[in-house]
Amino acid sequence: MAEIANQFGQFNLSPEIITALTAIGFTKPTPVQAKLIPSILKGNDVVGQSQTGSGKTHTFLIPIFNQLEQNKAYAQAVITTPSRELAAQITKAAKDFSEQWHQDAIISEFVGGTDKLRQIKQLEKGQPQIVIGTPGRIKDLVASGALKLHAVKTFVVDEADMTLDMGFLNEVDFIAGVMPANLQTLVFSATMPEKLKPFLKKYLDNPQFEAIPVSTVIADTIDNWLLATKSKDKNDVIYQVLTIGNPYLALVFANTKDRAKEIVSNLRGRGLKVAEIHGDIEPRERRRVMKAIQNLEYQYVVATDLAARGIDITGVSHVINDDIPEELEFFVHRVGRTGRNGLPGLAITLYGPDEENEVEELEALGINFKAKQIKDNEIVDIKDRRARKQRVATTRKLDPTMVGMVKKKKKIVKPGYKRRIKKALQRKDQMDRRISKREDMRAIRKENKKRGDNQ
Template sequence: MAEAANQFGQFNLKPEIISVLTAIGFTTPTPVQAKLIPDVLQGRDVVGQSQTGSGKTHTFLIPIFNQLESDQHYVQAVITTPSRELAAQITKATKLFAEKLDQNITISEFVGGTDKLRQIKQLEKQQPQIVIGTPGRIKDLVTSGALKLHAVKQLVVDEADMTLDMGFLSEVDFIAGAMPEALQTLVFSATMPEKLKPFLKKYLDNPHFESIPVSTVIADTIDNWLLATKSKDKNDVIYQVLTTGNPYLALVFANTKERVKNIASNLRGRGLKVAEIHGDIEPRERRRVMKAIQNLEYQYVIATDLAARGIDIAGVSHVINDEIPDELEFFVHRVGRTGRNGLPGLAITLYGPDEEAEVAELEALGINFKAKRIENGEFTDVKDRRARKQRVATTKKLDPTMVGMVKKKKKIVKPGYKRRIKSAIKRQDQMDRRVSKREDMRAERKANKRRGQDK
């Protein structure tokens, strides 16, 4: 009876898939799942623009499992993701689904910083049915001849904008080129930068594009505070903020890895135990640090946007912005790390006199700041912030979707974060989907064939 009530039944999924969804507590599709799963099941190429926490991971996992041929032992689906941490999260969700399905489905995770020779030996014995990994390592395994992609049915490009930012599109290009022409391609991205559009045009065949605004990216439970640094040393201010608020877990964002290193070094010199997340951290150390953070061995984490993007750090009570990010979307991503699962969160943004225009842009976006100062070891209100000369803000035209993401009513939350956090921490799934024909690739191959015949 429980299966009959499961709303995923509207997609005409196999009964065993509905049973798994019910078993893992999925009974109602999220907006992105409701809009895109039908198209994916029909074999269409899809571009989904949706934020973290919208249910993107199962938007592509559900159709992948629904049409997987469990008795055929070749690579049927490939999921690329730009970071090791994202790959690990998707692998965990995929293996949980496979375990509940109980069909002996083989899943392999291939990421940088792991033993490539061992992976090659494993592939010589058996090809997995689902591959999840970072573009660089997948490319290496294909180049070596160990990983066979000649019969892949579905390709998922997860976090496409981050893949672009980190310079991995050429690797994804290579991977796609090793796949059949009759391929279904699913692309998921939190934002849709102009530089990504040529990639989409090249590799997707008449895709269905869907932009899903997520009204809970900045949760109702989050307070946004604004703290003027004025002529103060910013490192001093960050130390004051972290030691005044006594956060459960504070995530400090800086715009560059050099600044992350500087903040971390300064805080360590003052006796705080801090973790760093940025592009210069070696893979083995990065895994050790992430495991320690998940085990709550650190109270303070300093990170760059790209390195932390997509990492699910549970229990973040405070987000500190060392400065306003260059992209407004990054501000939303940062603040959305706290205030999850109905728990209260606090985002504190530091700004200097030269950042008034940026503050005005964020306010125009719909973010309501409370101006604060630190006095006698505690935060106090600044009541006269708007009493000064009216600012003339030269704000950019704002994306209505972004405005909708942050404009919402605040609700009163009760104290007790530390007591409730352990029971409320949950994983949130993430992204991507599947598959497509490649008209450009077909044309290029035909042209090469003609050139070979003309010789």
């Protein structure tokens, strides 16, 4: 026990905090904790760029509890997250820590889709010391005058890139604007988009920036497969993968809510008990489903990327990607749901012949795939994927000179030339449509946010 206490003792934390850390099984600080906790304890603003599962939640929770004034009943720390699931996850971590801390801490969770009037009445009786929630609901409670943030010491913006992507940065801006001028601001993000930098410049005072490297993009406990669907129906492939592998617990990720519903309907029609998590599921039902998943009442879960960062379930053995996500960084968040805490995991990504470009982009990020296919109801290796990839890459080189080649060739052409030109043009159109689709998806997410779909 002394060794454990000494490892966190380097941060000069209170004895009660050290005891609580020991009780929850923290044997040594993670890299992000070792880098940032000392700076946070000094009152500095920080920006931490780290991947899911790096230990960043306790990177900010530990200093917050260490400096909490238990005898003062006002909001001392505010933590925003872009999704309800993430808010619930952080709230659970905070309450678990508080229980082991053996001190009284008033922690409140405020998210969209819950009873706002009830929360206002609750706040009239007393203010929480730690506020955790989604930006829209926290803003509403502040605007109503129910939630008082005039004396907050620490403001945490968790998953800042996802907050930006889902269109919630204006709400975060409003919340930060009502807090004291000497506020300590902590921002955590898996990526650091250019559009996030104006916010950082506005609210952070000479922050310490730490990008915590990972030895591999995907944990080495995860077996990462690329499964060719060819002309097969994806619903059939997903069913085969789930039934061939007999997973302990499998998460199937879809790019859209409609596709998630289609997968769920198909699997249920084949007799599988399936849970679904996406934006169209009512908040109360989502909480019920999440609790049932935690209790291992489901072997199969279908989700969209909205929930990808909010699902923290012990024992996920399989992650199935129905498609490569539109935003490639979501791939890491999806796959990171398995292979946690040193346990083995299997991630299987379905792809078609027209998705070689997206596969190449993922490989450029350092993700290594094992190419597979289903044959005779077994998943077997593909030996020639690299050769095929080289042929496709060579064909793509036609694209920059496409127009000139078409103009030069007149009536006398080699057999098959026009067909190759046509196919190359079709590939270019597909890429243009894919880029346009990504832009449309971003616009839709912003519009959904305005209508309150994700709050």
